[in-house]
Amino acid sequence: MTTFQYLWRLIMYKPVRYVINAIAWTVIYLAPIAPGLVTKEFFDSLTGNAKLGYGVWGIIALLMAATLGRIVLIVVGFITDVHFRFRMGMLLRRNLLEHVLKQPGARAIPVSPGEAISHFRDDVDQSEEAASWSVDVFGMTCFAAVSSYILIRIDAQMTLLVFLPLVLVISAAQLATARLQKYRAASRESTAKVTGEISEMFGNVQAIQVAGAEKRVIERFRKLGDERRKAMIKDRLMTELLDSIFSNSVNLGTGLILLLAGQKMRAGTFTVGDFALFVYYLTFVTQFISNVGKFITYFKQMSVALERLTFLLQGAPAKILTMAKGLHLDNKSPEREHEHEQADPASQVSGEQAYSPLQRLDIEGMSYAYPDTGRGIADVQLTLERGSFTVVTGPIGSGKTTLVRTLLGLLPKDAGRIAWNGEQVDDPGTFFTPPRSAYTAQVPRLYSDTLRNNILLGQAEQDGSLQQALHAAVLEEDVAQLPGGLDTVIGPRGVKLSGGQAQRTAAARMLVRDAELYVFDDLSSALDVETEQKLWERMFQRRGDATCLVVSHRKAALARADHIIVMKDGRIEAEGTSAELLQRSTTFQELWYGDEVPAANLAVGGPVEAK
Numbered sequence: 001m002t003t004f005q006y007l008w009r010l011i012m013y014k015p016v017r018y019v020i021n022a023i024a025w026t027v028i029y030l031a032p033i034a035p036g037l038v039t040k041e042f043f044d045s046l047t048g049n050a051k052l053g054y055g056v057w058g059i060i061a062l063l064m065a066a067t068l069g070r071i072v073l074i075v076v077g078f079i080t081d082v083h084f085r086f087r088m089g090m091l092l093r094r095n096l097l098e099h100v101l102k103q104p105g106a107r108a109i110p111v112s113p114g115e116a117i118s119h120f121r122d123d124v125d126q127s128e129e130a131a132s133w134s135v136d137v138f139g140m141t142c143f144a145a146v147s148s149y150i151l152i153r154i155d156a157q158m159t160l161l162v163f164l165p166l167v168l169v170i171s172a173a174q175l176a177t178a179r180l181q182k183y184r185a186a187s188r189e190s191t192a193k194v195t196g197e198i199s200e201m202f203g204n205v206q207a208i209q210v211a212g213a214e215k216r217v218i219e220r221f222r223k224l225g226d227e228r229r230k231a232m233i234k235d236r237l238m239t240e241l242l243d244s245i246f247s248n249s250v251n252l253g254t255g256l257i258l259l260l261a262g263q264k265m266r267a268g269t270f271t272v273g274d275f276a277l278f279v280y281y282l283t284f285v286t287q288f289i290s291n292v293g294k295f296i297t298y299f300k301q302m303s304v305a306l307e308r309l310t311f312l313l314q315g316a317p318a319k320i321l322t323m324a325k326g327l328h329l330d331n332k333s334p335e336r337e338h339e340h341e342q343a344d345p346a347s348q349v350s351g352e353q354a355y356s357p358l359q360r361l362d363i364e365g366m367s368y369a370y371p372d373t374g375r376g377i378a379d380v381q382l383t384l385e386r387g388s389f390t391v392v393t394g395p396i397g398s399g400k401t402t403l404v405r406t407l408l409g410l411l412p413k414d415a416g417r418i419a420w421n422g423e424q425v426d427d428p429g430t431f432f433t434p435p436r437s438a439y440t441a442q443v444p445r446l447y448s449d450t451l452r453n454n455i456l457l458g459q460a461e462q463d464g465s466l467q468q469a470l471h472a473a474v475l476e477e478d479v480a481q482l483p484g485g486l487d488t489v490i491g492p493r494g495v496k497l498s499g500g501q502a503q504r505t506a507a508a509r510m511l512v513r514d515a516e517l518y519v520f521d522d523l524s525s526a527l528d529v530e531t532e533q534k535l536w537e538r539m540f541q542r543r544g545d546a547t548c549l550v551v552s553h554r555k556a557a558l559a560r561a562d563h564i565i566v567m568k569d570g571r572i573e574a575e576g577t578s579a580e581l582l583q584r585s586t587t588f589q590e591l592w593y594g595d596e597v598p599a600a601n602l603a604v605g606g607p608v609e610a611k
């Protein structure tokens with residue numbers, strides 16, 4: 001999409017508002033025509049050249065009326081402009097956010113959250129700016145046309161000298177904008193880096209302190225700040241340079257008019273009123289010239305903004321940004337429209353495919369490679385029967401997390417087929433949600449909010465479901481010890497939870513949602529053996545015939561598994577029960593015996609005898 005198409009599509013989102021805004025601003029820009037003529041009349045009346053006989057007080061009254069009228073028009077103009085701009089910005093942010101939320105969860109944005117925020121804020125503002133200024137250019141061009149007509153009728157030669165600088169300035173600006181665009185891109189890029197760095201620093205305070213890396217981090221931050229300063233200075237300097245070219249060429253024009261007017265007035269072909277009119281209009285012509293230049297600058301900057309916003313779309317067409325969508329600015333929000341659906345769990349299924357209880361889940365030839373490393377998983381075959389407990393294990397980096405994320409649609413599979421009861425799953429990302437499936441990620445994400453809100457995430461609490469989930473996730477004792485119980489605020493702005501507590505909170509979040517398929521990614525990595533034993537025991541008591549897919553290398557989980565998948569280098573290397581794998585898989589043996597948990601702590605039988 002070209003920048004012009006982008007601008008056009010933004011305008012066409014609310015064409016009526018745009019036209020109203022354009023009319024309002026055209027009238028505002030045309031308004032000085034009248035006081036100009038009145039001023040000319042005033043000075044001509046002083047020298048006895050006046051054609052109309054309003055008298056001085058009549059002329060003063062007209063001037064005041066024109067000024068008041070313009071003030072009212074400007075207020076109206078700002079109201080229409082704000083409404084138009086707001087809707088454009090909202091549409092861009094809305095569409096961008098919708099696209100990001102629809103992306104596979106683990107690859108939603110191609111940059112750090114801080115950088116993404118800078119795209120949402122600055123690039124959208126920049127796009128608004130250019131679209132909004134296009135209205136001014138139209139209004140000012142109308143003023144230029146009408147005023148030139150009036151001035152040419154008075155003196156064509158003088159008029160040419162007023163408008164000549166305009167041509168020069170626009171040509172100069174056109175030549176300089178390529179460079180300006182480059183500087184603008186660099187300054188935006190460096191700002192995004194600084195914002196990204198701030199967000200990463202705030203997110204990793206502990207890691208920085210533990211590594212004693214404060215100085216080095218500050219040094220890096222300073223370096224990024226310096227780079228940003230340099231880029232911003234270049235950008236600013238170029239913008240100001242262009243601005244000064246605009247205004248100085250106009251000053252030159254003013255000087256020429258003064259010289260010429262003096263001669264003509266002596267010759268008697270030019271009245272004092274004509275001179276006043278030329279000087280009066282020149283102020284607005286000055287504005288016109290610099291504003292046209294400004295618009296050209298904004299337009300170029302808009303193309304940088306478009307490029308950066310398109311980058312956030314990760315290959316999706318740029319027209320997604322400007323797709324006409326409702327903004328729900330009235331009181332009836334979409335959530336309220338759907339409120340009544342909350343009662344029926346089947347209607348909460350977000351995937352479009354019909355809901356049917358899981359009997360069998362088949363994964364065939366599933367592959368995914370991370371674009372930047374080329375690593376990931378290849379040709380994974382897996383079947384989960386209803387009520388089964390399957391554990392995916394393997395050395396570090398063997399593809400366990402990638403496997404579950406690709407299955408759940410958090411990463412977009414490159415190849416393969418997923419079938420729920422034999423029926424192909426078209427969009428795993430929307431299909432594998434409660435009540436079909438619930439998931440606990442390896443690194444839990446918690447909000448700065450109460451523990452209760454972190455677990456429920458907006459879901460209504462039903463029939464003690466929260467207490468049951470707390471019990472199953474072995475979290476009830478921790479809750480009792482928190483100062484405000486479930487209403488304790490946790491996260492960066494509240495009580496800091498331990499790694500194990502955070503993991504169990506994430507597990508409770510998953511368990512509070514009834515699901516057919518529970519997926520745990522290395523849930524027990526931060527748990528002590530005793531807590532983990534309890535967790536699996538309770539899980540087994542509670543789950544009924546729910547199906548579990550668990551990533552783990554711990555015996556407590558492996559020993560309970562109906563089926564174990566051993567991953568190595570992104571492929572399934574072996575599979576079977578733990579007893580079978582202990583006989584024939586060296587990778588499994590290494591994992592099993594590498595885990596130095598004393599046998600006494602293992603409450604389950606089975607393959608433990610093999611030790």
Ligand SMILES: Nc1ncnc2c1ncn2[C@@H]1O[C@H](COP(=O)(O)OP(=O)(O)OP(=O)(O)O)[C@@H](O)[C@H]1O
Pocket residue numbers: 370371372373374375376394395396397398399400401402403442
């Ligand atoms: N975001 C990413 N971008 C590029 N490569 C990645 C990314 N995440 C993982 N990888 C690579 O993909 C491979 C599989 O990683 P994955 O996280 O699935 O392994 P894992 O078995 O879950 O490891 P762990 O036991 O440490 O959790 C690894 O080689 C890893 O380096």
